[in-house]
Amino acid sequence: MVDFRDVKNIYCVGRNYAKHARELGNEVPSSPVIFSKPTHSLHSAEGELELPFQLGEIHYELELVIKMASAFNPNQSLDKVIDSIALGIDWTARDLQTTLKAKGQPWLLAKGFKGSAVLTEFLPVPNESDIPHLSYSLVKNGDVVQEGKPEQMIFSIRELLEYIDTHLGLNEGDIIFTGTPEGVGPIQSGDVMELKLYHPHTDSSYTFGPLKITSMKNT
Template sequence: MSDFSSIRNIYCVGRNYALHAKELGNDVPEEPMIFGKPTHALAPAEGELTLPGTIGEIHHELELVVRIGTEYAPGKPLDELIDGIALGIDWTARDVQSQLKEKRHPWLLAKGFKGSATLTEFQPFEGAEAFRALTFSFVKNGETIQHGSPADMIFPLEQLVHYIGDRFGLGQGDLIYTGTPAGVGPVADGDRLALTLGVSGGSESIVGQLTVRLA
């Protein structure tokens, strides 16, 4: 099982893929939308994952995640700041989120429950250009439901890192969930999930496998 003890802060980026914003009827933002999750939300992308089954639909949002390896400083290049990449699922209690939006309340109840920050093992970060060439997919019961590439991000990785670092600070052990492509939707008890990662023009390999349990 993954060791999350070294992870400090979890920053997440909302609506960073235009088609995802449109599928939920949201405006495309003019600057990054940042929210957070508690570290108690972390869960490994392996084995069985228990999610709340009594608060309405729970939606999957697959994302590329970067890990910060050193203290942020303005102008510091990404190669010096980032030491790993992974896939993560930003699980969202969609019905709860809709209620919070109506009240203009923060999203924490919909985004921060236990297990809502699923994470695969990390791989080395090989630079901004290599990151842009990545592709990733969410496969549910053998069917590809989400597929994306950071080349389609509204706000590229460098902008996200500096935006967050300048406003909130970034340090070793911080994570950034960089946004989800279109195709988000609900999961059911017993769904079998595979998370795959590859490079544009090539095949993708499974980096995470799990079974959903709603309780």
Template sequence: MEQGYQSFSNVKNIYCVGRNFGLHAKELGNAIPEQPMIFTKPTHAIAQADGTIPFFKTLGEIHHEVEIVLWVCRTYQPGMRLQELVNAFTIGIDFTARDIQSVLKAKGHPWVLSKGFPNSAVLAPFRPVDDATSLQSVSFGLRKNGVVVQHGTPAEMIFDFQTILDYIGTNLGLSEGDIIFTGTPAGVGPIADQEVLELLLNEEGIGKCQVSLA
């Protein structure tokens, strides 16, 4: 029987954690949050890290934000541990329309227009989690045109995986098919037309795409 994480069409909700790496918060001039900062994307934001991914130039400057993405495999109940809730993970890019986000932030409005546009949640194929310890020890990054521009580890996160799961599960609910973008390290930056982006897991490329701005 096919595992749910083997098909992106099985994704139900997309949760994202903002400002979960201290250096990233500082590079954008943001305060360090005292509790997880959660936002969402619609499921039509999902795109596979393969081939060409189009974006509209009308979005303005679009930034890449590489992240570890968790696949939730069952309904959250208080006290459940990471290894009970998550059976797969991957590396993804949370694309952000930065100009739009800056305007929304200044007005105190929600971020959805800057975060939820089509193809703004790019994912490499999910892979099974062997155990919670191995997931905590991975490294991840983004290579742009052959140069590594972002690199991070779970140890650098302000809020660890368990804290994120408990916070979202308690306040919003979690169930099978939900995915969580867990935060991006420093080094975010704009993309340009025809640039090649490669998602890295433990220095190995697991997904590659070219962006097209039209």
């Protein structure tokens, strides 16, 4: 199981892949869209996870996650300020989010429920030049439903760190969900998810899971 005890703040980035922004009918942003999740939303990417389907349709969103080694220093390479990387799923109560957006209200209720931030184990951070070439995918019931690479991001990881540090601050133990590629979609009780990460320069691949989705007992 993943140890979350040293995680401090959880920052998340919305609409950081152009095709994903468009698939939900959103404009491509001119600056990063930042929101947060509470630490009790964290859940390991294995075993079983109960989700609150009483909130309406819940969507999966695969993301590359980075963990800070220290306060951000723009003069240092990313492999010095980033401690490690992981994959995550940003579960989103899509019906509720749509309602909140229409009212001009924050997304927290749709993004911050218990178990809404799935994380794999953390892996050593690659060299900065290798980071854009990582690839990752989400497998649902044996079928690949999402694929992405950092080089497809609207705002690079360095740009995200600079923006978040300027407006909110970054320090050791903070983690950042860096946005989801296209292909998000709904899940239901009984679905099984796996997360896959590939490092092309070392020809290393990692598979995390399986994670079985169930419904909360009071639904």
